[in-house]
Amino acid sequence: MTKNDYIEKITQNLEHLTKDELKDVSILTTAQLVVRSKFAERQQLEHEITNLTPKLKQQALPVVPECVAEWIEILKTKGLKPLKNPETYGKTGFTEEKLQNIVFWISEYQEDYMRAWLDGYTVEKPQLFYLREKNTNYYLNKSKNNGLELVPNPYFDEDNQFTKQEIGSMQTGSYEQIEVAE
Structure with a gap:
């Protein structure tokens, strides 16, 4: 038809x-x-x-510092809301400095924090360094008894890498920081 x-x-x-x-x-x-x-x-x-x-x-998941990732997991494990203030929350095992870092990061990166809470996140990898003494060219290695020692031929493994935070807590005036390549 x-x-x-x-x-x-x-x-x-x-x-x-x-x-x-x-x-x-x-x-x-x-x-x-x-x-x-x-x-x-x-x-x-x-x-x-x-x-x-x-x-x-x-879209890439937001990258959060390790302490913020720990904070998110604590809140989720306890069934708490994402906006709980770390400073007013009871015993978490975090130092005062770590709690301040968490609060600062959350306040600075609110959108990333909420995306991390809802969608998941990637934990930020800290930048790592080897330390070489400038005068002798010896490397600082962690010894077996949890001390530090200078060695001419270093063991370039993850046990002998230092974070900025670790370096900041040590007296490393005569040490050169050599960035660990990925």
């Missing part, structure tokens, strides 16, 4: 309808057009969502 055949058949059927019935047909036709339009809109939105979902998943 061609398009004209359909139009003729519909016209014949409409001739037998009363004025009120024609009004109802008009209302139903308009409603059907609205439903079809909404359905097409929905399909378009579903298509856009399908296309955006992988892109959103590809």
Whole structure:
């Protein structure tokens, strides 16, 4: 059946309808057009969502310091809310300095903190250094008895790497910091 055949058949059927019935047909036709339009809109939105979902998943997770990661895990384990203030929370095993670092980081990076809470996070890797004594070119290594020793041929392993925080707590005036390559 061609398009004209359909139009003729519909016209014949409409001739037998009363004025009120024609009004109802008009209302139903308009409603059907609205439903079809909404359905097409929905399909378009579903298509856009399908296309955006992988892109959103590809966004990198926020990078948080280790102490903030610990804080998030403590709160989640205890079923607490993400905005609990570390300074007012009881015993956590954190030092005062660590709590201040957590508070500072959260206040400075609120959006990253909330994304980390909701979506997950990556723990920041601290920058590591080897320490070489400037005058002798000997390296500072950690000894087996938890002390430090200068050695001419260092063991370049993770046990002999120092963080900025560790270096800051030591007297390293005559030591050169050599960045550990990834």
